[in-house]
Amino acid sequence: MAGSPDPEDFLAEALHDLEVRGLRRTLRCLEPGAEGTARVDGRPALVLASNDYLGLAGHPRLIKAAREALETHGCGATASRLIAGTWDLHLALEAELARFMGCEAALLFNSGYTANVGLFQALADRGDCLFSDALNHASIIDGCRLSRAEVVVYPHRDVDALARLLRERRGARRRFVVTEGIFSMDGDAAPLAAIAKLARREHAFLIVDEAHALGVIGPDGRGACAAAGVEAEAFLRLGTLGKALGCFGAFVAGSRRLREFLINRCRSLIFTTALPPVVVAACREAVRVAAEQPGLRERLWTNARYLRAGLEGLGYTVGGGSQILPVMTYEPGVTMALSEALLERGVYVQGIRPPTVPPGSCRLRVTPTAAHMRADLDRALAAFAAAGRAVGLLR
Secondary structure (H helix, E strand, C coil): CCCCCCHHHHHHHHHHHHHHCCCCCCCCCEEECCCCEEEECCEEEEECCCCCCCCCCCCHHHHHHHHHHHHHHCCCCCCECCCCCCCHHHHHHHHHHHHHHCCCEEEEECCHHHHHHHHHHHHCCCCCEEEEECCCCHHHHHHHHHCCCEEEEECCCCHHHHHHHHHHCCCCCCEEEEEECECCCCCCECCHHHHHHHHHHCCCEEEEECCCCCCCCCHHHCCHHHHHCCHHHCCEEEEECCCCCCCCCEEEEECHHHHHHHHHHCHHHHCCECCCHHHHHHHHHHHHHHHHCHHHHHHHHHHHHHHHHHHHHHCCCECCCCCCEEEEEECHHHHHHHHHHHHHCCEECCEECCCCCCCCCEEEEECCCCCCCHHHHHHHHHHHHHHHHHCCCCC
16 A cells, blocks of 8 residues: 655655756845845845835834834734724825825725735626736736636737727726736836727726836826826726835725725735734835935936946846846846856846746846945946856856
8 A cells, every 4th residue: 555645745846846947946035234235145245136216115214203103003903904903004194195196095905916916806707807918917917817807918018909909808898907007027118108098998997006116207206107197097006115115015096986995895905914003104204205305216217227228338138118127138047147146246136037027038137226326336237247257148
């Protein structure tokens, strides 16, 4: 009689398969250093892998707001929003976000992932159709899959293809067009003016994930819809608080009726403990700092342009057109070799491989921030030059 299967066997086999294909991942341990730096697995490094685009995570005003909230509200919300987890600070931040985004209301979520996973389940049902950009974030993909609507994936940024697909499904009860404003891995922007015009003509609802655009582009940093002048065209906009705003959490911005609908229907909001008040207080201050200090955005864009030009000058292929600089390496082995060679030279940039990006499109995702100085960027470029030669990418 055969013995019982060892539950560890299939785990070991799966990990070995990932190792062979160059796709096994590990967690890096970071210890804080001076602005824009950290100790990475014990090694001091300039960090060019963070989404802290405006350098707000360590801003004194945010720390002061968090400290005061910690003293008055304690560590946790201790309940879900519909039980006993809606504190005065949650409502104050939601009101602040609504004003900032220029809409009627906003609703907080614990992360961008939980927002997207719950949002599409709540909004779309059988008979509806969700049109999703091919390079949308995994949270959007998962949320669409969990809904009971038909999901139609349209080619990346292809408005003509989207128009054709919308026409083919005019019989759907409701149609939703879903796109990121700035795409998280490619760093390019959705053609929102054209998409909004198409959605209006086809009577479809436009949903825009502003995760990597919020705080970075548009008037006062309000995001991609504001930059394209289509804020009023969007049915809803989703923003995150853990990237340019340097904190944690997410929100949906839209109408008061949408807010009430999600409070009653969105499972990822209803069935989880609310964000800790200490985090909420820091987020509220971050919104104010981002709006009041446009110089942070200017410095970010100056740094991004300088680093892009320097990398291209070295011979690297750099995609996108935003603060996200995808340095294309194509194959997993080369990608991780370059990442490790950079860390050996004091620069931390994470390699991005499938399934995060399609096969054959591996890259280093380079993200300068407003906290980096010109000397930091020059140091990074010197490291890229030496590391590229060491792994055979550059001559």
